Amino acid sequence: MSKSIGRLMGVLWMLSLISIEGYAANLTLETQCVLVSDGDLFGSNPQKAYPNLPACSRLSTHADGVEKPADLIGTGDLIIAVNKAEFENVVTSNAGVPGQFILFLNGVALPNDASIVAREQVDSNFVLRYRIRQGAETQQLWSVLYADGALLEPHRLNVALGWRANDNGAMPMLPVRSTISATVSITTVSRMGIALVLVLLAIGAIVYIGIATDTLRDAPDSAIPTWWSNAHRLKKALADISNEEARKELLSKVDPNYHSTPQSAYDDLAEFALAGRPPSEAEIVPTTVGLALQKYRWQPLRASYSLSRTQMALWFTFAVATGLFLWLLYGDLRRIDGSLLALLGISVTTAGVSWITDRNANNGRDYVPSRGFWYDLLTGFDEQRQLHRYQAVVVNILLLVVGIFHVQQQLSYPVFDSTWLIFLGISGTAYGIGKQLLENRSGK
Known part of the structure; x- marks a missing residue:
């Protein structure tokens, strides 16, 4: 009995294989x-x-x-x-x-x-x-x-x-x-090479724009105090005078206390200004003289870097550089992932809130000299390092590192989890509220 059942099962199994193979042949x-x-x-x-x-x-x-x-x-x-x-x-x-x-x-x-x-x-x-x-x-x-x-x-x-x-x-x-x-x-070696060159050019362009222009700064060149330009003109006038007595006479006209003020005091005030510490009202004239007496060339300090503008420029550059890279790699421009668009939207919203806050602060943000890129990003206008700025910087750096690794490993636009986007939105909200409460409290 068991042998008969076994033969029957074997026949059914063979028939099923034949039917499956025939079915597959009809579908492929x-x-x-x-x-x-x-x-x-x-x-x-x-x-x-x-x-x-x-x-x-x-x-x-x-x-x-x-x-x-x-x-x-x-x-x-x-x-x-x-x-x-x-x-x-x-x-x-x-x-x-x-x-x-x-x-x-x-x-x-x-x-x-x-x-x-x-x-x-x-x-x-x-x-x-x-x-x-x-x-x-x-x-x-x-x-x-x-x-x-x-x-x-x-x-x-x-x-x-x-x-x-x-x-x-x-x-x-x-x-x-x-x-x-x-x-x-x-892809090919030539495509990869061109793609990497375009990425480096995109990064170099935003770095140059950030250094040479006011795009990423809180105040334009027009907001730079006049004592910077006065010091520059005085330095140029002194360079055109070869007679030492004539130089001293010009400096005495600018600062009546020139003969009684030691050179080290002028040097200290000049170094303070070049380091980003604005002079007080009483120190403006001696600071101007001190800068004019510096033997090396210097440029007026630009305004401080804006965290919100830097964040917006960061993700804009990342999206453009990634798009160029993938386009050259595959020969076809792919649609930007929705999570990256959401991240760009959060950055634009944060920059908009910051701009409105600055516009409400005495009809525009006053000039504050830059004291270094990272110092500016982490420090508010009260010259205090603030937790909400640390939070925004850390989250942006983390997402940027994750995005770069994703592009390198998957050769595609990164897909950011919605919870991290919410986290970035919370950081942007904390930044906007903190700027409104802390930076405008002083009436700047």
Whole structure:
């Protein structure tokens, strides 16, 4: 009895295998031919033809008939040929199950990032041209290739079609791996080099703007006190006078106490001013003289750096630099992730609140000389280091480091968790409230 049951189970198992294999055969297509068309701003790579297949020989664009290697670099077009009879058989077998063919690249399904842009019949084959775009699905392919070390070196690209029902809950049937393949790599050495150069240029541009202009500062050049310009004019006038007595006479006119004031006192006041400590009302004249007497060249200190403007410039530069990097890497400009846009929105809102606070402070923020980039970011106008500023700086640096590591490891825009964005929003709120309460309390 047990042997009979065993034979019966064996027969049923074999029948199930036959039915499964038949079902799979009706749902999958083997690629007969693969051509690569990857033209972009860096030039067009030659297509790879397989002259032994009629469809590929008809599609080949090489006049000399010589087969040349091809490499799909990032995004581009794939031209594939499948058997017409098999194609129609799959469509007929699934007439009662509405669905679509899905392009698989190295086992990664691309229902949205690979769209058909052209189709035609060549001999006994259907020829389909797919355009591969940058998106979440292709990002999975790039991640697989990146893990396999195919960032710069070509890697085998297996192309196949599989049928998927329109029911979103249905599992797509795995396609049969084709014996015909092309090659693929994420990018090239030249693209990588240009991408890195553009990133460095973007960083260098924002650093130069921050140092040479008032874009990231709390007050414009027009707010610089007049004693700086007076000291500069006096220094230039002294340089044009060679007679020592005439120099002393000019200095005595500026400061009646010049003859009774030791040189060390002038030097100390000049050093204080150059270090960022503004002179008192009584020290303005001797500070002006002290600066004019300095033998080395100096420039008036600019206004202090603004935390909110620096934060906004930081994430703007990060978004632009990352976009340029990925565009050059893949040859296609991807949409910015929503979490990065939210982060930019938080930065703009924080900068707006700060600007309104400054405008309400005596119709504009008064000049406060810079005492160093980090000192300015962590210190308010009361010259006290404040906890809400520390919090904002730490959160921004943390998210920036995480974002850079994400780009380096995933080669995509970073996706920031919503809780961290809320944390940054709370930090920005604390910064705005703290600035309003602490920095405007003094009436500045």
